Amino acid sequence: MKELALIEQIRRSFAASRSKAVALGIGDDCAILRPPAGSEVLVTTDFTLEGKHFRRDLHPPESVGHRCLARGLSDLAAMGATPMAAFLSLALPASPLADPKSRTWITRFFKGLRALADQHHITLAGGDTAESPSDAILADIVLLGAAPIGRSLRRSGAKPGDALYVTGSLGGAAAELSSLFTLNTFPAKISKTVNHPQTFPQPRIAIGQALLRRKLATACIDISDGLSTDLAHLCRASNVAAELEQSAIPLHPLTRKLAPDAALNLALHGGEDYELLFSAPTSTRIPHQLAGIPITRIGQFTRKQAKRPLMTLLGLEGTRATLEPHGWEHFSLS
Structure with missing residues (x-):
């Protein structure tokens, strides 16, 4: 499996999960998003690093994919946002692309990510793939959400007596x-x-x-x-x-x-x-x-x-x- 084949597998997996906010998803140089009228866009990003956030010998691949997306969704939840789209940059060791068992791990990873994405009506609209500089899997998820202008929840609003x-x-x-x-x-x-x-x-x-x-x-x-x-x-x-x-x-x-x-x-x-x-x-x-x-x-x-x-x-x-x-x-x- 080469990089282009991996990207095509990801594109096919998420082709049917496009949300209304995504006018153009995986396949072009950029995605095109359409936030709801009267809304502003909220952006968050989170790393998922093997050895820090998960272990392949302990966490099922579905769990790793699920947790990768959950990290960003939780940030959107804290601000009251409605999820719009996700972007994933994934760095994999060279061996997983050559080993059938490791390719199965990748498929199961995306199965877990896709299941949570479907639950919250969000699609993977783009990202990047690369060869990891080590034997560790590295993933960076970017989540975009929408909230009414000036109304998103923040950390700075608590008052004495609340x-x-x-x-x-x-x-x-x-x-x-x-x-x-x-x-x-x-x-x-x-x-x-x-x-x-x-x-x-x-x-x-x-x-x-x-x-x-x-x-x-x-x-x-x-x-x-x-x-x-x-x-x-x-x-x-x-x-x-x-x-x-x-x-x-x-x-x-x-x-x-x-x-x-x-x-x-x-x-x-x-x-x-x-x-x-x-x-x-x-x-x-x-x-x-x-x-x-x-x-x-x-x-x-x-x-x-x-x-x-x-x-x-x-x-x-x-x-x-x-x-x-x-x-x-x-x-x-x-």
């Missing part, structure tokens, strides 16, 4: 990853993807759109890097502090086999949960569910003060402890 909410449950992705390392394998057959928060995370696109459409949130961020790290990002962008209630944090069922402290640690710092963290005035009625996903109030924002912690964890017995961001961070030496 309540703090999170979607879904936390710690499941890190707990599943830990079990993969323990088993050193992944089940051969997967009946469904919704119960695998690490290998098949579900971006909260519909919730982000509902928060924007119904004007429920004052600020929003996705917490793929971990609750503690992304809450710190939101606090700094909004120039506020936060108090987090330990007893309110919704723990994923996969954490139930762990000791309470270990489960809390994964919920706070584990990352890759792909849930949304958002603020809303206490006067705003936030439903218990949006798009079928539970919404939980887990704290509040306060005025930022000198010599006071940016984030405080309120313990089960009325204790107060400084919460430091210990989620995912590239180039960290710790």
Whole structure:
């Protein structure tokens, strides 16, 4: 399989999945997009690197393709955007194109990406392929979305007194990853993807759109890097502090086999949960569910003060402890 044959395989695979926003997709030097009237375009990009974000011996190829797209979709969800198109740059070692077993891996990778793309009515409108400079697979996904002009959700809108909410449950992705390392394998057959928060995370696109459409949130961020790290990002962008209630944090069922402290640690710092963290005035009625996903109030924002912690964890017995961001961070030496 040469590069042109690979591109043709990708083009055929996504030929029938074109969205209304894509006037011209794979096949020309550029794609042509038509954003809805009255909308502005939002753009996000994310790397998926073998050895950093996945391991071929642990993650099924469908999972790698799914996660590659999910990373960008979660960013669009955090801003309330409607997905328009995806662009994928894929660098492969020379061997996968020559080895039939490796070509099957590539086919399954695109099967996983395509399944999530179809779920959110988005098409792969272009990209690039290249030979990887190492034996590792490298993928960069670019996602474009649309939102009404001036209305997209941002990190900078939280105010002192606003309540703090999170979607879904936390710690499941890190707990599943830990079990993969323990088993050193992944089940051969997967009946469904919704119960695998690490290998098949579900971006909260519909919730982000509902928060924007119904004007429920004052600020929003996705917490793929971990609750503690992304809450710190939101606090700094909004120039506020936060108090987090330990007893309110919704723990994923996969954490139930762990000791309470270990489960809390994964919920706070584990990352890759792909849930949304958002603020809303206490006067705003936030439903218990949006798009079928539970919404939980887990704290509040306060005025930022000198010599006071940016984030405080309120313990089960009325204790107060400084919460430091210990989620995912590239180039960290710790």
